[in-house]
Amino acid sequence: MSDTHYDVLIVGGGMVGAALACGLGDSKLSVAVIEAREPDLNWPPAEYDIRVSAITRASQRIFENIGAWQGMKKRRISPYRDMHVWDATGSGVIHFDAAELGEPDLGHIIENSVIQAALVECLQQFSNIDYLCPLSLAGVEWGDDGVTVTTADGDSLFASLLVGADGGRSWVREQAGIEVKGWAYDQTAVVCTVKTEKPHQETAWQRFMPTGPVAFLPLDDGSSSIVWSTSPEQAETLTAMGDGEFCQQLSQALDGRLGQVIRVGQRGAFPLKLQHAEQYVRPRLALVGDAAHTIHPLAGQGVNLGLADAATLVQVIQDAVLGREDFGSYAVLRRYERWRKADNLTMLASMDGFKRLFSNDNLPLRWMRNIGLTLTNALSPLKNNIIRYAMGLNGTLPRLAKRRPL
Ligand SMILES: Cc1cc2nc3c(=O)[nH]c(=O)nc-3n(C[C@H](O)[C@H](O)[C@H](O)COP(=O)(O)OP(=O)(O)OC[C@H]3O[C@@H](n4cnc5c(N)ncnc54)[C@H](O)[C@@H]3O)c2cc1C
Known part of the structure; x- marks a missing residue:
């Protein structure tokens, strides 16, 4: 039985939790990542992982800025330069072309195992991060100054801030009694x-x-x-x-x-399923990634939203540390929640609307969506705005999602 103190304890070392830890790498904060399952870090190169993610430009920049992009590039990434979307029930079609935007590509398709391996490799290089894997948790207790978690082996870990990055069925969210809405x-x-x-x-x-x-x-x-x-x-x-x-x-x-x-x-x-947590934060607690929201994969945005959560939380914590504020306090964490909840809800609602619009066989609706697609395709400014949104480049970006000055 031992007691260990951390500034930030991240439960879940998936793509979002691991990226969050790397974002806090090389800082004065002591960080631990608790992951229940050992990731497969030696994926055979001859085989493709059946789980892949379409990674937006904003997420690429986050990976570049935290130092994980090279690790993905050296393994395997696949750029896509065009996107063709069309309706099976009519003539509506929309085409996006990176060249029209003056961009080298629209994004990259990357195997989840590649992203995971590069992130774990990256976080293991930081001396202020402990990667505790495999480790299972048995309990959590919130206090005024911090959170104590108990491991299945009976050890106690104390932290000023606990982050739930443990996916759609989040144990942390459940322990905090935070409800989710969705279907x-x-x-x-x-x-x-x-x-x-x-x-x-x-x-x-x-x-x-x-x-x-x-x-x-x-x-x-x-x-x-x-x-x-x-x-x-x-x-x-x-x-x-x-x-x-x-x-x-x-x-x-x-x-x-x-x-x-x-x-x-x-x-x-x-x-x-669509799922959205009623709160992302409580005193000494923050939820990121699928623990806070899950979305239909039709536009490949789930992990991209989670990475934006991680980048935003890093910034809110870093700014609070600089300003000598308590980064685990509710007042500070609310800044993260206000910023991300609005963006996430907009994306969740858009994708839900898309899914409903295109799943409907009603004739007037079919006409409308086919005409809508054709018109949008012809209107360059509107089309460019949609693709910039899909690339994660609209709105207020956290520092880690911006291009680093040369
Ligand atoms: C078919 C499909 C296609 C998709 N395609 C895309 C796409 O193209 N682009 C995109 O952006 N998104 C896509 N997504 C969504 C994306 O996969 C998720 O948004 C993403 O995996 C969420 O990452 P996460 O790290 O938040 O959660 P997870 O990936 O669920 O990771 C959670 C981690 O926490 C660990 N964990 C869980 N409980 C505990 C615990 N109690 N203690 C310790 N560790 C724990 C788990 O082992 C896991 O490693 C797709 C989803 C699906 C279903």
């Missing part, structure tokens, strides 16, 4: 890596069907990672059927845009 989408995302007859042209392809969208995300060896959101019943059938039949159905779902799907890897399925 299940009655959709499941089927994911896998596929090879197609035609090249993907470094383009992200997304077709909206009434049952849900199918997305093909380009990978650097010419294969694609797919996310097919559909009814739970169809998802079950899709994951159970033979490879040949799956390839055929998937080719049809993308309307043959990349020719036939000729090879498919292992398939996984993830039930989808």
Whole structure:
């Protein structure tokens, strides 16, 4: 039985928790990351992880500024320069092109295992960070000056601030008694890596069907990672059927845009829900990432929102330390909550609206959305604004999400 004191204790060393820790690296604060599961840091290069994330420019800058981007680049990242989105029930189409924006790309598709490995490698370089993994927690107690957590082995850890970065089913959020609002989408995302007859042209392809969208995300060896959101019943059938039949159905779902799907890897399925925590902060507590919000993956924004949470919390803590304020106090943490809640709610509502609009087979609505897509595609300023929003470049960015002056 031992007692250890930290300034910041982060529960959950996933992509968001690990990024938050790296953001506090090289500071005077003592930080610990508690992670229950050992990450797979030696992913075989011959295989692609079936879980990938579309990483926005804002998130790329966060990774660059905390020192993790090189670790991803040296493993494997796949830029995408174009994006084609269209409606299966009409002629509406929208096309985004990095060149039109004067950008080298619109973002990168990166395997979650690559992001995770680079972040863990990065945080292990900082002498002010302890990475406690695997470690399970048994209890937590809040006091006026800090929080005490008890590990499953009976050790106690004390911190001025506890951060819940422990995902959608957050144990920390539950211990704090923070309620969530939201609903299940009655959709499941089927994911896998596929090879197609035609090249993907470094383009992200997304077709909206009434049952849900199918997305093909380009990978650097010419294969694609797919996310097919559909009814739970169809998802079950899709994951159970033979490879040949799956390839055929998937080719049809993308309307043959990349020719036939000729090879498919292992398939996984993830039930989808929208969830938003009623509070992100309490005295001595902050929630970040999926612990605070989960979102439909149709625009690939979940982890990007979480990384923006982490970058904002780093800034609020650093500014409080500079101003000699108590960074675990409610008054300071509310700055983080006010900043991020508004941005997150806007994105959650937009994606929910999109999902509902495109899942609807009502004829007037189909006309409206097809005309809307075509008009938006023709209006460059509006289109550019949408893509800048999707790249995470609109609004007030935290320092870590800005380009570092040369
Ligand atoms: C099909 C699909 C596709 C997606 N595609 C994209 C995309 O393209 N772009 C994008 O931005 N987002 C995408 N997302 C969303 C993204 O995956 C999540 O937003 C992201 O994983 C959240 O990261 P996190 O670190 O907050 O939580 P998690 O990834 O859930 O990590 C939480 C961590 O906490 C640990 N943990 C949990 N409980 C405890 C505990 N009690 N003690 C210690 N450790 C604990 C877990 O082991 C885990 O490592 C997608 C989601 C799905 C389902």
